[in-house]
Amino acid sequence: xxxxxxxxxxxxxxxxxxxxxxxxxxxxxxxxxxxxxxxxxxxxxxxxxxxxxxxxxxxxxxxxxxxxxxxxxxxxxxxxxxxxxxxxxxxxxxxxxxxxxxxxxxxxxxxxxxxxxxxxxxxxxxxxxxxxxxxxxxxxxxxxxxxxxxxxxxxxxxxxxxxxxxxxxxxxxxxxxxxxxxxxxxxxxxxxxxxxxxxxxxxxxxxxxxxxxxxxxxxxxxxxxxxxxxxxxxxxxxxxxxxxxxxxxxxxxxxxxxxxxxxxxxxxxxxxxxxxxxxxxxxxxxx
Numbered sequence: 001x002x003x004x005x006x007x008x009x010x011x012x013x014x015x016x017x018x019x020x021x022x023x024x025x026x027x028x029x030x031x032x033x034x035x036x037x038x039x040x041x042x043x044x045x046x047x048x049x050x051x052x053x054x055x056x057x058x059x060x061x062x063x064x065x066x067x068x069x070x071x072x073x074x075x076x077x078x079x080x081x082x083x084x085x086x087x088x089x090x091x092x093x094x095x096x097x098x099x100x101x102x103x104x105x106x107x108x109x110x111x112x113x114x115x116x117x118x119x120x121x122x123x124x125x126x127x128x129x130x131x132x133x134x135x136x137x138x139x140x141x142x143x144x145x146x147x148x149x150x151x152x153x154x155x156x157x158x159x160x161x162x163x164x165x166x167x168x169x170x171x172x173x174x175x176x177x178x179x180x181x182x183x184x185x186x187x188x189x190x191x192x193x194x195x196x197x198x199x200x201x202x203x204x205x206x207x208x209x210x211x212x213x214x215x216x217x218x219x220x221x222x223x224x225x226x227x228x229x230x231x232x233x234x235x236x237x238x239x240x241x242x243x244x245x246x247x248x249x250x251x252x253x254x255x256x257x258x259x260x261x262x263x264x265x266x267x268x269x270x271x272x273x274x275x276x277x278x279x280x281x282x283x284x285x286x287x
Contacts, residue, residue, distance in 0.1 A: 009111050010131055010212075011054040012047040014040050015101045016067065016118035017085040026063065027269050028118035029070050033282045039269065040118040041074045042282070043127060047114065048078075050128035056081045056108055057118075058101045081108050089225075090233055097239025098209060103221045113218060115242065116210040121278075122148060123264025124285065126210060133260055134212025142256055143220065145246060146212040147175065149259040152184075152191065153202025155266040157274050161185040165207030165243040166193075166200065167259060175257035178207060178247040205259060207243050208266055217255055221245055 016028040029038045044055055059067045061084045071080055085095055088104035095101065102115055112134045114127060126148055133146045149167060156162065161183045168176040183194025191200045221242075228240045249255035267281045268274065 010052050010135055011056055011109060011111065011113045012044065012052050012127070013102065013105055013109070013113045013115045014043065014055070014057045014118050015098055015115065015209075016040060017058050017060045017063070017095050017101055018119070026066065029066065030119075030269060030275060032267075032269075032275070032278045035074070036070075037074060038070070038118075039121045039267070039278070041071075042121060042285075043116060043118075044071075044075060044078070046124065046127045047131070050131045052114065052127070052131055053079075054081070055079075056083065056105050056113075058083050058085050058105050060084055060086050060095070062086075083108060089229065092236055094237055095239075098242040099221055099240040099245040100225060102213075102218055102242055103225055106218055106222070109215055109218060112212060112214050114210070114212050117208075117268075119269045120208055120210070121267040121282075122150075122208065122210050123262065123266070126262060126264050129260050129262065130210060130212040133258065134214070142254055143214050143216040143249070145214065145217050145255055145257045147207055147257050147259050148210045148262050148264075149205035150208050150262060150264065150266055151202060152200055152204045152206045154264070155206055155208055155268075156184065156186060156191070157268065157270050157277070159273050160271050161194070162270060165209075167205045167207055169205055169259045173259055173261070175247075175250060175259050178243055178250075180241065180244060205261070208268075209242065211242070211246070213246075217246070217249065220249055220254060224248060 059082055083105045085101050085104045114130050163182045164184055165178045166181045167178050170176050181193045224245045225240055232238050267278050269278055
């Protein structure tokens with residue numbers, strides 16, 4: 001059932017410009033459901049069911065034809081906007097990161113956005129929760145964002161290590177800190193990280209890069225990107241990451257982030273071996 005008109009004013013921003021190096025191909029279009037549906041197709045359908053009609057996909061120039069063909073086939077009635085991340089900023093093989101992907105779409109954004117990864121699935125209620133919350137608004141004088149906070153133990157793939165934004169939340173449900181944590185993996189019944197090193201509680205809230213952001217927050221990323229570029233223009237690998245940039249806004253008092261608690265289980269594709277588990281999980285979901 002569709003929700004109110006205010007939600008329809010938000011845009012869904014799907015980040016689909018990654019290279020899929022660890023996957024070994026175009027993982028953002030890998031089939032996980034009936035009729036060749038990829039994870040981003042499930043996200044687009046659920047966003048539209050939540051009343052979000054404006055869909056913006058951030059891709060790459062070399063992926064454009066394949067992406068358009070796929071999306072037109074899966075969503076023939078969708079008025080789609082595609083922007084190319086590689087056309088914004090200095091050219092290099094590796095995309096400049098999720099923060100850069102968001103600002104590359106700024107010219108087609110005129111209101112709040114729901115930002116998510118093309119190859120991550122946030123559960124049947126995830127997008128609707130973010131859409132409803134970001135359009136409700138608050139009376140705060142600073143810009144506002146919302147984040148879906150997953151339980152760490154429900155976000156780990158079947159094999160390999162991953163990075164997660166490990167969060168601390170205060171009693172009012174607001175983000176206090178976010179630490180990009182790398183090399184997270186299961187070791188028997190325990191979860192350990194390599195950087196920063198240590199054992200992690202499976203109930204720890206983590207960011208899976210699904211955000212609801214006001215347009216003021218997105219605009220604020222531009223100055224951060226310019227500062228980042230002054231130092232890193234010659235790098236071939238360092239990335240301007242959205243969670244890091246948003247936490248910088250929060251630390252400097254420009255942003256408050258409400259963390260929405262969810263018990264949804266993440267489904268995603270990091271390595272090609274994850275496809276089997278993802279397809280099995282989607283077979284149990286009724287859309």
